[in-house]
Amino acid sequence: MTSTADAPTRPLRRDAARNRRALLDAGREVFAARGLEATLDEIAHHAGVGVGTAYRHFANKQELAAAIFKDDFEQLVESARAALEVEDPWQALTGFIESTVAKQADDRGLHELMTAGAMNEQPMQVDGKLETIREALFEPVAALMERAKKSGCLRQDASPTDLAAILLMMGSTFTVSEAVSRPVWKRYLRLLLDGLRCTGCATLPEDALDVDELDLALAVVKKH
Amino acid sequence: MTSTADAPTRPLRRDAARNRRALLDAGREVFAARGLEATLDEIAHHAGVGVGTAYRHFANKQELAAAIFKDDFEQLVESARAALEVEDPWQALTGFIESTVAKQADDRGLHELMTAGAMNEQPMQVDGKLETIREALFEPVAALMERAKKSGCLRQDASPTDLAAILLMMGSTFTVSEAVSRPVWKRYLRLLLDGLRCTGCATLPEDALDVDELDLALAVVKKH
DNA sequence: AGTAACCGGAGTACTTCTCTCCGAATCCGG
DNA sequence: CCGGATTCGGAGAGAAGTACTCCGGTTACT
Numbered sequence: 001m002t003s004t005a006d007a008p009t010r011p012l013r014r015d016a017a018r019n020r021r022a023l024l025d026a027g028r029e030v031f032a033a034r035g036l037e038a039t040l041d042e043i044a045h046h047a048g049v050g051v052g053t054a055y056r057h058f059a060n061k062q063e064l065a066a067a068i069f070k071d072d073f074e075q076l077v078e079s080a081r082a083a084l085e086v087e088d089p090w091q092a093l094t095g096f097i098e099s100t101v102a103k104q105a106d107d108r109g110l111h112e113l114m115t116a117g118a119m120n121e122q123p124m125q126v127d128g129k130l131e132t133i134r135e136a137l138f139e140p141v142a143a144l145m146e147r148a149k150k151s152g153c154l155r156q157d158a159s160p161t162d163l164a165a166i167l168l169m170m171g172s173t174f175t176v177s178e179a180v181s182r183p184v185w186k187r188y189l190r191l192l193l194d195g196l197r198c199t200g201c202a203t204l205p206e207d208a209l210d211v212d213e214l215d216l217a218l219a220v221v222k223k224h
Numbered sequence: 225m226t227s228t229a230d231a232p233t234r235p236l237r238r239d240a241a242r243n244r245r246a247l248l249d250a251g252r253e254v255f256a257a258r259g260l261e262a263t264l265d266e267i268a269h270h271a272g273v274g275v276g277t278a279y280r281h282f283a284n285k286q287e288l289a290a291a292i293f294k295d296d297f298e299q300l301v302e303s304a305r306a307a308l309e310v311e312d313p314w315q316a317l318t319g320f321i322e323s324t325v326a327k328q329a330d331d332r333g334l335h336e337l338m339t340a341g342a343m344n345e346q347p348m349q350v351d352g353k354l355e356t357i358r359e360a361l362f363e364p365v366a367a368l369m370e371r372a373k374k375s376g377c378l379r380q381d382a383s384p385t386d387l388a389a390i391l392l393m394m395g396s397t398f399t400v401s402e403a404v405s406r407p408v409w410k411r412y413l414r415l416l417l418d419g420l421r422c423t424g425c426a427t428l429p430e431d432a433l434d435v436d437e438l439d440l441a442l443a444v445v446k447k448h
Numbered sequence: 449a450g451t452a453a454c455c456g457g458a459g460t461a462c463t464t465c466t467c468t469c470c471g472a473a474t475c476c477g478g
Numbered sequence: 479c480c481g482g483a484t485t486c487g488g489a490g491a492g493a494a495g496t497a498c499t500c501c502g503g504t505t506a507c508t
Binding site: 162165166168169170171172173175176179180182183184186187188190191192193194195196197199201204205206207208209213216217219 | 386389390392393394395396397399400403404406407408410411412414415416417418419420421423425428429430431432433437440441443
């Protein structure tokens with residue numbers, strides 16, 4: 001029954017608090033640069049503390065990641081809602097997409113978490129946050145797209161799940177961008193967005209993913 | 225001075241020849257289904273022979289892969305050249321792209337080999353074949369695109385290296401397609417192609433990769 | 449000063465993959 | 479149909495990497 005609020009843990013000793021902070025900061029940096037496959041050992045050293053310290057503060061990598069990315073998630077949903085306030089429907093949609101993709105281009109860990117399981121073998125469970133965010137995101141994004149369709153600037157056969165696919169595809173361009181030290185991902189995002197734009201092109205082949213399929217796709221785990 | 229031609233190796237014993245065949249066939253299947261990270265052990269068992277046998281016929285995975293994919297490579301260059309004969313420039317270009325992508329959708333190993341190093345950590349050297357094929361492919365592809373541009377159906381700011389990027393991006397959609405047992409990659413390829421089409425859209429941001437950058441991008445290897 | 453809380457990182461306990469080795473089985477010429 | 483050369487098969491050595499623990503020593507707080 002200690003329920004929701006954290007138990008009345010006594011305040012951390014000063015060195016402990018300092019180290020916890022350092023670990024969170026280091027985690028953010030390392031995850032951003034190297035992705036989620038970074039080791040807790042690695043993060044600990046980058047934070048200038050021993051491995052033991054890391055494992056005392058966070059039982060494992062997942063817990064650390066959850067602590068680090070919680071904010072980013074909420075921020076994301078927030079910006080989707082905010083986009084609905086933007087005047088021009090096309091601008092609202094593409095603006096949201098661009099800022100989302102930009103954030104992930106700068107943070108490999110965030111990108112891997114958002115597309116978790118789809119590419120990387122071990123999905124890395126960050127408790128329920130992930131499913132939650134996808135659900136929370138779906139509604140405002142669907143509204144954003146609906147509006148753009150009505151105004152005639154988004155192709156009629158586009159679906160919200162297409163955005164998930166686009167995010168997935170952008171992953172490879174991030175790698176390339178890093179290799180050439182130049183944000184080429186912008187070029188390919190634009191290509192994709194130009195494809196989404198309504199231009200009297202024929203309809204797309206293959207139905208878009210439905211929501212169940214998307215879940216499936218984002219949860220590809222090896223079975224032996 | 226034994227030079228080019230294979231040394232006059234005596235014909236293999238019948239069981240040896242049979243096993244070699246079985247290994248090549250199994251390799252093709254396993255690589256296609258599981259990608260290049262498949263183990264030689266795995267392929268050996270799938271072929272119904274012991275691991276030792278596999279290593280006697282092929283010093284390592286690379287050598288087996290080279291033997292398997294040599295043909296596919298040549299075939300690819302061939303089809304690029306053939307596309308130049310097609311009447312309609314847009315049809316020629318997209319037809320070539322679609323068939324290339326389709327082939328890779330069905331063969332994860334082939335796709336990984338063509339985009340080697342860009343995503344997977346260990347590039348897996350298949351002697352010089354890889355660089356050779358990229359070079360051999362560049363010329364006909366560039367011609368194909370030039371023709372499409374002149375006829376006004378391909379956006380002016382498209383570059384041959386963009387096709388490499390598109391191939392890279394398609395990788396994620398292959399994974400999704402497998403997960404949902406439906407070739408959704410076709411949908412996203414079309415989206416990309418519609419983006420490439422000339423529609424009076426603004427020019428793309430960021431210059432395309434130049435050839436050196438592409439090489440760099442396709443050779444991202446971890447440095448510690 | 450005393451003690452509870454905390455630190456550090458060597459070390460354990462996996463897992464995973466590549467490739468070797470050698471007794472046993474198989475082929476094939478005479 | 480026999481004997482030696484060739485090939486088979488798969489246990490296991492060795493290398494590489496990761497997740498997490500343990501405990502002597504240190505630090506913060508009263």
